[in-house]
Amino acid sequence: MDSGYLLEVLGLLGRWLHVIVAIAWIGSSFYFVWLDDSLEPVGEGEAKARGVYGQIWSVHGGGFYHAQKYPLGPAQLPTNLHWFYWESYSTFLSGLFMMSVLYYAQAPAMLADPGKWAATPAQSIGVSLGVLVGGWLVYDALCRLLIQRTVLLFAAVYFAFVLAVAWGLLQVFPGRAAYLHVGAMLATTMSANVFFWIIPGQRKVVASLRAGEPPSPIHGQRGKQRSVHNNYLTLPVLFCMISNHYAFTYGSAQAWPVLALTLLAAVLIRHFFNLRHKGRLAWQFPLTGVALLMTAFWLARPPGLTLGATVPTLAQVQPVLEARCVPCHAAQPRLIPAPPLGVMLDTEAHIRTNAQRVVQQAGYAKAMPMGNVTGITEAERQLLRDWAAGGYR
Ligand code: HEC
Known part of the structure; x- marks a missing residue:
């Protein structure tokens, strides 16, 4: 079988799996943060004597549910205790798989931009892995250093770090890969939180309870802190992942501020929902978020159309597309197995359909x-812009 075709099939299966398990992970993360914030205190009585701190009733799918939270665990641990970690681990593993299939196996096209840094595949893969691992190490160090300080200080320092990484990545990687790597770095940190702190802490608590000793509350507090961080990272990560389909974001001349504003907006919008679960409606957060998003989209807009001396016509544009695009964008392309996203530029009609x-x-x-890979020139890009300015004649 053709290796390009194999990569496409693996990419499809990997992406499908990745989206499924990520929905399961983020879904349970949203659910538990909502649950925690919505608990109602229990009055004096039997439940409180059992160690219950809060509870909530809910109705879903035809039945009623009664959840109770024991911050330090019940007196008697049940034999069947459900754990949540495969959602997170499988999201990380399928993400790494996708990264390998889409970016590492095609590093010269996907991870290198000769106009920025003419890296060898080994170099760009090294930077990629370094960002994933380094992002976690810096985050974890900041958490330990700043855990006793205010949450806001931690958030400000970490946000500055993420923006610095984004800026650096935009200097060396194509914009598309740079945005994706910011998301992959944040998501790796989220999975590492689960793997290195949340689950081990829970195991220690369970071990103490089984041994009949009172568990130390630090594990619960630390687990809660990391899981709240994860919750705030979800919307920024999802933006970075879908940004790949929107070249106007990562491809803009203002790619860095566009990313910065969007990430901040995502955190503010998440904050609104978290406060709302606690019964507070703080509209200043989503309104600021929307204002930041609008600023980002305004910054990302294409520059005003200025027309060169002559108005090019399709007859002048077509040979450029023939040479630079049709090797991939044709019914039977030469360079890849199938026209990507079904976009074909091999006939006049196809070009007109896809002109914008x-x-x-x-x-x-x-x-x-x-x-x-087909070596388009700046003059040819200008020709395309002039063609648009002249109304795609
Ligand atoms: C080496 C192969 C290759 C060449 C050459 C190439 N493309 Fe693409 N193109 C791709 C791939 C792969 C995708 C799918 C990207 C994705 O999955 O988001 C794509 C996607 C697109 C899309 C759809 C993007 C979207 O998200 O809607 C357009 C439009 C496009 N290319 C235009 C062009 C034009 C114009 C040229 C020539 C100037 C060109 N391509 C040359 C491989 C190529």
């Missing part, structure tokens, strides 16, 4: 040709 996307991807965002 063509100019967006190749004229402005410079996301195409992928890895510029």
Whole structure:
């Protein structure tokens, strides 16, 4: 079988799995943060004597549920205790698999931008892995150093760190890969929180309870802190993951501020929901978030169209697309197994159907040709922009 085709199939299966397990993980994360914030205190009585701190009734799918929280565990541990960790681990593993199939196996096209840094595959894969591991080490060190300080100080220092990494990545990787790596770094940190702190802490508590000793409350507090961090990281991570489909974000001349504003907006919007679960409606957070998003989209807009001396026509544009794009974007492309996303640029009709996307991807965002393997020139990109300015004649 053709190896390009194999990579496509693996990419599809990997992405499908990744989305399924990520839904399960983020779904349970949202559910438990909601649960914790919505607990109602129990009055004096039998439940309190058993160590219950709060409880809530809910109805879902035709039945009623009664959840109770024991911060230090019940007097008698049940034999069947459900744990939540495979959601997180399988999201990390399927993400790493996707990273390998899409980025590492195709590093020259996906991880290198000769206009920025002409890296060898080994170098760019090294940077990629270094960011994933280094991002966790820095976060973990900050958590230990700043755990006794205010949450806001931690958040400000960590946010500055993430933005510095984003800036660095945008200097060396294509914009698309840089955005994705910011998301992958945050998501790796989330899984590492589960793996290195949350689950081991829970194991210690369970071991103490089984041994009949009172568990130390530090494990619960630390686990809670890390799981709240994870909760705030979910929306930023999801943005980075889907940004790949929107070249106007990562391909903009303002790619870095666009990312910074969007990440901040995502955190503020998450904060609104967390406060709302506690019964507070703090509209200033989502409103600020929306204002930041609008600023980001305004910054990302393509520059105003200015027309060169002549108005190019399709007859002048077509040979450029023939040489630079059709090797991939044709019914039977030469360089890859199938036309990506079904986009074909091999006939006049196909070009007309995709005209705006063509100019967006190749004229402005410079996301195409992928890895510029077909060597498009600046003059040719300008020709595409002029073609748009002249009304796609
Ligand atoms: C080496 C192969 C290759 C070449 C050459 C190439 N592309 Fe692409 N193109 C791709 C791939 C792969 C994707 C799918 C990216 C994705 O999955 O988001 C794509 C996607 C696109 C899309 C759809 C993007 C979207 O998200 O809607 C457009 C439009 C596009 N290319 C235009 C062009 C133009 C214009 C050229 C020539 C200037 C070009 N491509 C050259 C591989 C190529």
